[in-house]
Amino acid sequence: MDGLIDTHAHLQDEAFSVDFADVLARIRATRPAAVINAGTDLATSRRAVEMARAEPGFWALAGVHPHEAKTWNASTRASLEELLAEPETIGVGEIGLDYHYDFSPRDTQREVFLTQWRLAAELDLPAIIHVREAFDDFFAFIADGPRPSRVLLHCFSGNLDIARRALDAGFSFSIGGPLTYPKSEETRTIFRFLPDDRIHLETDCPYLAPVPFRGKRNDPSLLQHTFRKLCEIRQADPDELAAILRENAVRFFAPRLRLVTP
Numbered sequence: 001m002d003g004l005i006d007t008h009a010h011l012q013d014e015a016f017s018v019d020f021a022d023v024l025a026r027i028r029a030t031r032p033a034a035v036i037n038a039g040t041d042l043a044t045s046r047r048a049v050e051m052a053r054a055e056p057g058f059w060a061l062a063g064v065h066p067h068e069a070k071t072w073n074a075s076t077r078a079s080l081e082e083l084l085a086e087p088e089t090i091g092v093g094e095i096g097l098d099y100h101y102d103f104s105p106r107d108t109q110r111e112v113f114l115t116q117w118r119l120a121a122e123l124d125l126p127a128i129i130h131v132r133e134a135f136d137d138f139f140a141f142i143a144d145g146p147r148p149s150r151v152l153l154h155c156f157s158g159n160l161d162i163a164r165r166a167l168d169a170g171f172s173f174s175i176g177g178p179l180t181y182p183k184s185e186e187t188r189t190i191f192r193f194l195p196d197d198r199i200h201l202e203t204d205c206p207y208l209a210p211v212p213f214r215g216k217r218n219d220p221s222l223l224q225h226t227f228r229k230l231c232e233i234r235q236a237d238p239d240e241l242a243a244i245l246r247e248n249a250v251r252f253f254a255p256r257l258r259l260v261t262p
Contacts, residue, residue: 002030002031003033005032005033005200005201005259006202006203006220007034007036007154007174007200007201008036008094008128008154008155008174008204009036009219010038010044010205010206010207011035011037011051011058011219011220012051013205015206023221026219027219029221030224033249033259034058034249034257034259035057036059036091036253036257037051037052037060038061038093038154039060039061039062039063039065040064040065042079045060045061045089048060048062052088056260057259057260059088059089059256059257060086060090061090061091061092061093061094062084062086063092063093063094063095063128064112065095065096065130066096066109066113067098068103069104069105069112070104070108072108080116080119081119084123084125090253091120091125091126091127091152091253092125092126092128092148093127093129093154094129095113095120095129096130098130098131098134099137100132121147126148126149126150126151126152127150127151127152128152128154129152129154130155131153131157131158135158135162139165150172150252151169151172152171152172152173152252153171154174154202155174155175155176155178155208156174156175156187159186159190160186163190167198171198172252173190173198174199174201174202175199175202176204176223177204177209177210177225177226179226179229179230180211180226191233192233197248197251198248199244200245200252201223201226201227203219203226204218205217210222210226211225227242246259
């Protein structure tokens with residue numbers, strides 16, 4: 001399917017360092033409307049911007065992932081603001097809380113997340129959020145104070161009750177390969193339940209490749225497999241759903257995102 005949008009990739013990851021030209025050729029062959037590479041720290045955010053400058057249809061997110069929150073220092077915010085001012089950078093991400101691995105102390109995660117959450121609100125940029133096993137704290141911490149006007153829960157891992165709560169808050173949702181996994185029935189239920197205008201697709205590559213490539217390196221050329229599953233569970237016409245997803249992305253990442261005509 002031409003014209004799909006990968007709203008969350010990591011093509012700047014070292015997993016692509018050896019054969020990036022081949023990967024890029026496969027991606028181009030699927031004629032995506034856009035590929036958005038998310039930063040996880042300053043270095044990967046900077047690389048995402050560089051890739052966006054070099055490749056038509058590529059865009060960047062800049063942010064510090066909860067795993068990397070421990071790297072935040074006195075100069076990080078200023079450096080991040082510089083990256084967010086670049087025209088190729090269309091949002092703050094990925095940011096959030098991850099209590100599954102605790103690669104950074106939870107107190108540090110919370111402080112760094114809230115700093116970036118408030119920065120997204122201040123700059124009126126979309127916020128792309130990673131939450132794993134931390135939804136109670138996430139909702140508690142954002143209850144007061146300024147809020148970004150657009151919030152996307154990437155690779156959504158909550159249950160239906162959490163989805164309803166996030167929906168009521170005005171948030172959007174993205175999903176990738178896990179939608180295709182045999183044991184992901186609750187995820188499929190959620191993405192059947194969500195309204196058309198709150199859904200986005202992603203790869204989160206090089207992770208979470210869809211069936212039948214599960215366990216292998218993921219990349220945006222495989223997004224079509226997740227898209228087909230989404231069409232199946234929503235009983236949607238592929239052309240109509242692809243158009244809806246494009247409209248969702250343009251609206252969410254406005255005004256900076258511009259799509260490549262497939």
